[in-house]
Amino acid sequence: MLGMQKWYNEDKAFWSLMNLFASIDMTKADDGIAAFLAVLTQHLTSAYLQEFGCIALKELAINAESRVAVAREGGISVLLAGLQQHIMHADVQNEGCQALIFLALDVNNKVEIVQKGGLEVILAALKQHPTRADVQKHGYFAREMVDSDLGLKVALALGDL
Numbered sequence: 531m532l533g534m535q536k537w538y539n540e541d542k543a544f545w546s547l548m549n550l551f552a553s554i555d556m557t558k559a560d561d562g563i564a565a566f567l568a569v570l571t572q573h574l575t576s577a578y579l580q581e582f583g584c585i586a587l588k589e590l591a592i593n594a595e596s597r598v599a600v601a602r603e604g605g606i607s608v609l610l611a612g613l614q615q616h617i618m619h620a621d622v623q624n625e626g627c628q629a630l631i632f633l634a635l636d637v638n639n640k641v642e643i644v645q646k647g648g649l650e651v652i653l654a655a656l657k658q659h660p661t662r663a664d665v666q667k668h669g670y671f672a673r674e675m676v677d678s679d680l681g682l683k684v685a686l687a688l689g690d691l
Contacts, residue, residue, distance in 0.1 A: 566586065567600075567608050570608050570612065574612060580616050580619075580626075584625035585625050587600060588625060588629040591633045597633055600633065605633075606633060606642050606648070610646055610648055623662075624669075626655070627671070628672075631671055644677070648676055652672050652673045656673070
């Protein structure tokens with residue numbers, strides 16, 4: 531019965547996240563991001579929800595204004611906490627590294643990611659999942675975006691600076 535209750539709670543939280551994500555205006559920063567991050571924080575122990583959260587944060591971070599809003603609302607901390615909590619879950623690590631790639635397109639986000647231990651989180655993902663090509667690919671790219679001038683060059687090329 532406890533397993534069924536856990537599944538029900540995760541499913542309910544998933545649909546709550548889906549509805550919040552759907553309500554966020556991807557073309558501009560809005561208050562839906564804070565609500566979305568709050569639900570993700572409440573369900574930090576669910577790999578299922580953290581994976582979806584990483585996918586959603588990646589999608590938000592594609593837009594320059596939204597990637598700044600995600601950071602302003604504490605999204606980098608939430609993302610890194612989810613990655614640390616679920617180091618054994620390759621899919622969470624893969625999606626999280628992809629989210630970090632896009633978040634690092636903003637120079638201020640890049641600095642925050644480094645200050646909050648993001649580089650160590652990325653390196654832990656790479657070390658934990660040496661046989662997962664997707665984690666290796668996105669992890670190495672995330673590391674380059676966070677720890678080199680590559681992030682700055684990509685942001686300049688996209689006109690995000």
